[in-house]
Amino acid sequence: MYIKTYLRRSILIILYLTIEAHCRFEFTNVNCTAYGKDIIEFEYCYLKSINRTYKYLSGKAKLIEIPFANFSVNLVMWKRFNGYRPFLYNTTVNGCKFLENPKSNIVAKFIYDSFVPYCNINHSCPFMNDLVLDKLPVEFLNHRVTKILPLPEGDYLFEFRWIHFKNVFANVKIYFNLS
Template identity: 55%
Template structure:
């Protein structure tokens, strides 16, 4: 007898914050629910000090266990320009998580960045596929926490919350 299990991911919230208002500001950061089955996230950060020639970012996956606790992954990509500029050199785990949002944004090129950064209409279905079919995760509430760093100092914080049921 074969048992079939169906899981479904849903966004529950998104929060964005700039650590240094002189460096950047969020034009928008929202979760939009079009109907019961279609939700998406859109984020746009305006960069005030251009060009960006080097950056790094830290990614932490959290899972709620009586409060959010680190879950499996916590990594820092020290040279963001190298990471974005050479897709073949990417660590498979880092690539897996970057591909959650990367295809929906304008940061898929080498440095320098002479423009604002956006991620447009990341659908729940894309994240659902990655967390249930590509690499199945256990049910629960998750937080995808990304901190962008310039010269080692936190610049922006983006927190995406969701539930896998």
């Protein structure tokens, strides 16, 4: 009787410890490229590591074409499997319509909510000033991709293709790791 109880408790503890494995989000690289120099230019786009525990992502895009409206964003998620392969999401949203009604696309809303507290893209079109992402911390995203929408461990790439009149004018690639 005692041995059965001991075995059941041991199995429950092992299952609990297995389920409670913790993932850790970490930026590995960021790359911002402007193809349409008559529309947008990136002033800066970088990762900054203050110490071992505090890292953040910052970027600033200067709009050349003002007022800026009528754009789409293609969101693609890649996972590294012997090279980067498409994983889970590949969706395109009309930027202005999405900003008017963020609940129209649940994938885009999750991604938008992942950076909107740290940027000035929080109003509807048209945009009249520069687009700024200021100090998006690793801890904020760690909570979102490990607790809210858990992803499996691995290397990932999140690509944002900015489209204006069916031409890609900017590309932002965010590389990260879950371990």
